[in-house]
Amino acid sequence: MNRPPHSMSLHASQFAMMLIGCTVGIGPLFIARIATVASGRDAWIVFLIYLAIILCNSLIMVQLAKRFPKQTFVQYVPELVGTWIGKCIGFILIVLGILTIAVTMKILSYIIATYVLLKTPMDMFNVIILMLLIYLVMFDLRVMGRLATGLFFVSFLFSYFYIPPVNDYGNVLLLMPFFENGWQGIWKGLGAILFSLSGLELFLTYYPYVDDKRNMRKYFIWSILFVGLLFEISLFTQQLVYPLKYLAHLWAPSIHYISIVEFPVFERTDAIFTIFWFTVLFKTAAVYMYHSVISIQQVFQVHQKRIIVFLVAVLGFAVTKMIGNAADIEKWMIYVLTANVGLSLILPSLLLMIAKFRRKGLAG
Amino acid sequence: MILLSWFRRLIGGAEIPKEDAQFSHDIDKNMDALRELFVDTDDFRIREFQINSTKPTRACVIYLNTIADEKIIREEIMRTLMQKLPQSVQELRSLQISLLQHSVLSSSDMVQSTSVREAVRNMMIGSTLLFIEKSDQCLIIMTPWSNKRAISEPETESVSRGPHDGFTELISDNIGMVRRRIKDPSLKIVSYTLGAKTQTKVSMMYLKDLALPELVNDVSERLKEIHTDSILESGDIEEFLEDDALTPFPQVEVTERPDKSAAAMLEGRIIILVDGTPGTLVVPTTFFQLAQTPEDHYQRAIFSSFKRIYRLLGFILATSLSSFYLALVNYSTHLIPVKLVPVLMTKRAEVPFPPLLELIIMQVLIDMILEGNLRMPAKLGQTLGVAGAIVIGQAAITANLITPAVVIVVSVTTITAYLQPRLSNSYSIIWIRYFNMLIASMFGFFGIVVAWMFWVIHLCSLQSFRTAYFAPIAPFKWSDWKDAIIRVPKWAMTKQPSTPGTLQPNKIPKGEMKH
Known part of the structure; x- marks a missing residue:
């Protein structure tokens, strides 16, 4: 056999598709209900504001990452805030990574157990998904990048079915009136939907592995x-x-939506969406798993990847056993993903200021 | 005698002498040594004669008469030397091998050697050794005899439009067929002798101004690292060359078509020819290149694109239709159209086997019939096909051993599997199909999605000579889509494909491009 050498390099476009894959996974399943409960009819406006905030934050993340082009987040944090605090932050990120893997797997197995295989135990799905994750993460990062590219087109399935003109079920009056609850409702909604864009914080982990950093931003x-x-x-x-009231009581409105709305051309949309959600949720779990493995290797200075991959898989499986029913899944999901985004909103700005003040990194 | 005993010590059980064994100045010793080496070799010939110089000189030719051309030996070597030599040679006091090489013999391929190993090695490929007395050198003259077959179209790669010639078993002819298509001095041929026992000539051909040097080096290194005793077919070196031998997906393309080989070289790829077989290896290759035929480029773009889409659809059907059927019947009956449910289920209720077993029995039988058909004479093969169709298709349904739906599913998957241009792809499909069937029987549609996710990850991880196997999808290369799943018209293909990449990215040199 002439196996090629291990490669940990990614193209910027591959990395972008990895981010899209892991961000699109969980959010769209729940965002409509959670945002509506918090902000009522203004939920769609809330998300636009949230998007603007995330875009501004992304520029800060880029600035921070550019100062440490060859180091991951967990590698340069100790340089900025001291070894112990840095290691603690790294450890928190690892824990959050493993929790995210578990939550993602639980959501996926719950969807399968509810809509596809009603009699099979959920643990069976978790084991199968973990086996597939282990198989993927054992390869180098290049394979992950290629897979993200290959599966990117599945994302378009999603966008097709959500273009409003394709269905005549909609009623614009349901969006009226605007600003029903004023800024207070919007502020409340912003807090509630923080979880939805979890995944973008992984930019800080994967940045050093990107080949063409000039196109990264x-x-x-x-x-x-x-x-x-x-x-x-x-x-x-x-x-x-x-x-409004109906939406507030649906567990995952997106799944309900595809089962009640009749789409043109395709009839069995539920089958197509099973493929879609399996793909994106699997990608989410895979990207977080790789992130956890890299972070563990770097925080604890361990090089045996194989052992770490199995360790993360076992820990992930153990956490899924702690998550119970649908309500429990949602609770865990909101806590874990909000913590992910919260860290990515607070830490980069703080660390960038420290880096500038202490003249650390390249620009310093 | 000393040389002889030295040979015995040296050789032991082996037939080929060691690298440093040298010939003696004594012609008799040299003859005895070779006679000893080729003892019990019926086609071994030593012919002694005298060279017609001023002072007659003893000489001998040694060869294997089954692979050396005796007519050339007789007329071009012996007759020339036994007749009157040129005046300039006659005047010399003593004859030397170098003199015969440069002034007497007219053969275009001759080399002097003192090495026994080199001489014996060349004898094995049809060369004749010429010894003269008082010289420790021999002249190795290429006199190969070949019983070559006529050039014909490869049976498994026939086309309705395009050239109808195919490679033969003779490597020199095959190189010539490619050379006639690419009249460019940058066409390079590097040859190796591989296989300790078979001493097979293996040649690597590429275009120096197109093929990436690192790719050329990689192929060359891999060829040099092959250590085996026999190479009888290109398949013998294929597994040494590929990146991952434990995968159902072939990472080396095999073709018997010179036009396809030339086209591959014009894309910066490398072809590897093996003496004794028409099967030529093309490296690197991708998943989508394996589903292409030369005819795709000879037909109009729109038809070629349709054919490629058919083949891709055929691949999906061949690998997944059986598993899809299992998922529908076992788990997702609600997805079956309402009018079809009673028909399907009534028949199913009459069959004693579970759907998986029913499908596997049927599929295995069909695969066995196909395998048997490959080995049987054409007339018997037809009988086997008819018997198989009647027994399996009709009698098995009547006996309630299988359902008609399974017959349809298996027939469709079998036909679509052979839509692939290469048999090796069809074998991969069979492997993938069984894997998918097994998982689908356990987990229904979820199983199919998991199985395909596994295959996609696997495809993304594969490399063929450091080229991404699943390109241009993963990694995504937009420019390569022009000649992957579809084919755009030739005038739109101004750039070389970026897989594997070439030294000249433009197909037509910039200065010569017409606008």
Whole structure:
């Protein structure tokens, strides 16, 4: 055998598709209900504001990452805030990574157990998904990048079904009136939907592995805009279709939406969406798993990848056993993903200021 | 005798002498040594004669008469030397091998050697050794005899439009067929002798101004690293060359068509020819290149694109239709159209086997019939096909051993599997199909999605000579889509494909481009 050498390099476009893949996974399933409960009919406006905030934050993340082009987040944090605090932050990121893998797997297995295989135990799905994840993460980062590119087109399935003109179920009156609850409702909604764009913080982990860093900012911004567009369309169309009170009581409105709306051309949309959600949720779990493995290797200075991959898989499986029913899944999801985004909103600005003040990194 | 005993010690059980064994100045010793080496070799010939110089000189030719051309030996070597030599040579006091090489013999391919190993090696490929007395050198003269077959169209790669010639078993003819298509001095041929026992000539051909040097080096290194005793077919070196031998997807393309080989070289790829077989290897290759035929480029773009889409659709059907059927019947009956449910389920209720077993029995039988058909004479093969169709298709349904739906599913998957231009692809499909069937029988549609995710990850991880196997999808290369799943018209293909990449990215040199 003439196996090629291990490669940890990614193209900027591949990285962008990885980010899109892992961000699109969970958010669209729940965002319509959670945002509507918090902000009522203004939920779609809330998301636009949130998107603008995330875009500004992404520029800060780019600035921070550019100062440490050859280091991951967990590698340079100790340089900025001291070894112990840095290691603690790294450890928190690892824990959050493993929790995200578990939550993603649980959502996926719950969807399968509810809509596809009703009699099979959920643990069976978790084991199968983990086996597939282990198989993927054992390869180098290049394979992950290629897979993200190859599966990117599946994202378009999603966007097709959410273009409002394709269905005549919508009623614009359901969006009226604007600013029903004023700025207070919007502020409340912003807090509630923080979780939805979890995944973008992984930019800080994967940045050093990107080959063409000059295009990185462009691709990062475009990926956020693409994801934002999908989310906005999803939110907007579901608000057009469902009355407010009805939407507030659906667990995953997106799944309900595809089962009640008749789409043109394709009849068995549920089958297509099973493929879509399996693909994107799997990608989410895979990207977080790779992130966790890289972070563990760097925080604990361990080089045996194989052992770490199995360790992360076992820990992920153990956490899924702690998550119970649908309500529990949602609770865990909101906590974990909000913590992910919260860290990515607070830490980069703080660390960039420290880096500038202490003249650390390249620009320093 | 000393040389002889030295040979015995040296050789032991092996037939080929060691690298440093040298010939003696004594012609008799040299003859005895070779006679000893080729003992019990019926086609071994030593012919002694005298060279017609001023002072007659003893000489001998040694060859294997089954692979050396005796007519050339007789007329071009012996007759020339036994007749009157040129005046300039006659005047010399003593004859030397170098003199015969440069002034007497007219053969275009001759080399002097003192190495026994080199001489024996050349004898094995049809050369004749010429010894003269008092010289420790021999002249190795290429006199190969070949019983070559006529050039014909490869059976598995026939086309309705395009050239109808195919490679033969003779490597020199095959190189010539490619050379006639690419009249460019940058066409390079590097040859190796591989296989300790078979001493097979293996040649690597590429265009120096197109093929990436690192690719050329990689192929060359891999060829040099092949250590095996026999190479009888290109398949013998294929597994040494590929990046991953434990995958159902072939990473080396095999063709018997000179036009396809030339086209591959014009894209910066490398072809590897092996003496004794028409099967030529093309490297690197991608998943989508394996589904292309030369005819795709000879037909109009729009038809070629349709054919390629058919083949891709055929691949999906061949690998997934059986598993799709299992998922529908076992788990997702609600997805079956309402009018079809009673028909399908009534028949199913009459069959004693579970759907998976029913499908596997049927599929295995069909695969066995196909395998048997490959080995049987054409007339018997037809009988086997008819018997198989009647027994399996009709009698098995009547006996309620299988359902008609399974017959349809298996027939469609079998036909679509052979839509692929290469048999190796069809074998890959069979492998993938069984894997998918097994998973789908356990987990329905979820199983199919998991199985395909596994295959996609696997495809993304594969490399063929450091080229991404699943390109241009992953990694995504927009420019390569012009000649992957579809084919755009020739005038739109101004750039070389970026997989594997070439030294000249433009197909037509910039200065010569017409606007």
